[in-house]
Amino acid sequence: MPRPSRLVGADRTAALADLPAWSLAPDRDALQRAFRFADFRSAFGFMAQVALWAEKHDHHPEWSNVYNRVEVTLTTHDCDGISALDVALACYMDGLADGAA
């Protein structure tokens, strides 16, 4: 698998436009989003599905969980910034969260 490269230029602009619920981290090149679910079971169910995606793609989120809330930061260490893998994971999370809402 080729090493992921940092998204730049028009590719980056287009990718971020498709992720309106995500914001850029203030202190690093990373995507951030906070998710809120009905309860812990729903929040951890979401995390479990994401964990399976992460393991399959060997690309893992940084995240925290407090009861029904999950806060996520996505970045790619190999390229020190946002790559297409982060965009793919963000889209996957959006899809799961929309399905849960």
Place this chain on the structure above:
Amino acid sequence: MPRPSRLVGADRTAALADLPAWSLAPDRDALQRAFRFADFRSAFGFMAQVALWAEKHDHHPEWSNVYNRVEVTLTTHDCDGISALDVALACYMDGLADGAA
């Protein structure tokens, strides 16, 4: 189930003595510990087992995960401090982590 009460006095001293890997949070009455595993799969496997305990006991950790690391904060909102539930959850986590090591 009775509301959990904040551990004080000798009960608290004895409970904390049994949790040498945990420290007190600097800014609130809470237990903290950082766990490190071989990889994400092991870290999330730990979290999944803890999640089942948490749901069964209706007592949930505050935690974050970055790849093979899991940082945990335990406190009981109902009593605004460390209760026997936190001690039980800390012991459970210690047992899981020891088993994984």
